[in-house]
Amino acid sequence: MSETSSGKSVTLHDVAREAGVSLITASRALSNPGLVSAKTIARVQEAVAATGYIPNLLAGGLKSRRSLTVAALVPNIAVAQFIPTVKALTDALDTAGYQLILGQTGYDHAREEALLGTMISRRxxxxxxxxxxxxxxxxxxxxxxxxxxxxxxxxxxxxxDMAVGFSHLKVGSAVAGYFLGKGWRRFGIATGDDHRAAVRREGFVSTLGHDVPTVRVPSPSSLGLGRQALRELLAQDPRIEAVFCSSDQLAQGVMEEARARGMRVPQDLAICGFGDADFAADMAPALTTVQIDGAAIGQLAADLVLTRCRGETVSTPVVDVGFRIVERGST
Structure with a gap:
């Protein structure tokens, strides 16, 4: 419900009267439009606009045991690699009549725990x-x-319950194999301090069979932190040939620092990022990176949730979307 200028609440009865339809028809047009004609839906929507009616979604949710909301947690919405996932998730849920509520954990496990508790209480x-x-x-x-x-x-x-993703351990291993295949032997790692980046580093080092110079920076990463990381890596080993970065943002900073030092990419220093951000292909040289289909992750996650909301059984609760190394000018 909403209120008129006189303070009187606007109800669904008012909408039905304005549209010239029955109360149940007005209700169906708003909550289950598949049961009424497009012409009737248009009339009801015009009546909603004319009266200023605001549906009480909470009341409807209590009756149906559905809130028509899905909660999502991301480390940081500003991180480029998560944006396609959030967009695809939002679009898919919106098409089905659900709204997304977004929370940011800040890469903090305690904050994630608190947010999950709050979200669960909201049902x-x-x-x-x-x-x-x-x-x-x-x-x-x-x-x-x-x-x-x-x-x-x-x-x-x-x-x-269910999962849609890929193996970070295999990502690190694949990049190490790619570097070795190029004939390089002196490596460095510029990495964020989050868990998934640490697992990628583990895969990289395990494939090499020995440790490599590593600089850890706070997550989320940035161009400035990438520049800092390369300065520290070169202080550890001035002869590094290739750097694996835990994000394209870090890789961008590494490339800027290399350029500032007069180093040629990839002749003096090869660089590989992670995430295939929208700017990666437009860098000079273009950035080699690990591509993840973030949009597919969002769509599949929405599909799994909606399938369960319909009371149906999910046939494949764990989906591996895989990854691929996109080779460009930086290597």
């Missing part, structure tokens, strides 16, 4: 988390809640 119809839920108390709470949960941008053989 959304689904929860989508970037990465794996780490706190066992949160995992237990999510399972007891019965809310469909999709962990994304990572994989586990024991997800809380």
């Amino acid at each position: 959304p119809d689904g929860i989508v988390v970037t990465g794996l839920v780490h706190a066992q108390t949160s995992r237990d709470l999510l399972r007891r809640s019965g809310i469909p949960v999709v962990e994304t941008w990572d994989l586990s053989d024991r997800p809380v």
